[in-house]
Amino acid sequence: MKKFIAFGLTSILMALTLFATGGCSSASQQTASSASGKGLYDSNCAGCHGATGAGSAAGTPLNAENAGDVKQVSDITRNGKGSMPGFARKLKDDQIQAIAKYVSTLPK
Ligand code: HEC
DSSP states (O other): OHHHHHHHHHHHHHHHHHHHHHHHHHHHHHHHHHHHHHHHHHHHTHHHHOTTSOOBTTBOOSSSGGGOOHHHHHHHHHHOBTTBOOOTTTSOHHHHHHHHHHHHHSOO
16 A cells, blocks of 8 residues: 555656646747747848848948837838838748837847
């Protein structure tokens, strides 16, 4: 009987460990989605706005106050602004959202 209880406890512990591992893997998925925002930014925006959003001769700084919130960044990314082309045809909506979220994490 004691052995049986010990076995029961072991399975509960194993189940808890599996559960904890499951929690970890969903956290790393979140990291992956912000990484893809970064990847999309690096390939579509960094050429003009700089790798860290500091700007260049071809684009304004995005880490300054002027980048705005996630909605404003996604609107500008979709439609373009001044000499910046819109990305509505090139990027899907969820990609634009991912970029806008990434831009909002750049240091202000
Ligand atoms: C060809 C160069 C170029 C590329 C590529 C580009 N931008 Fe821009 N972007 C600009 C320029 C120039 C402005 C300033 C437009 C103005 O105010 O007339 C601007 C403005 C902005 C603004 C508004 C901030 C401000 O200073 O007015 C945001 C936000 C922005 N870009 C985000 C992005 C994102 C996100 C991407 C990638 C999907 C991107 N841009 C790609 C050139 C570029």
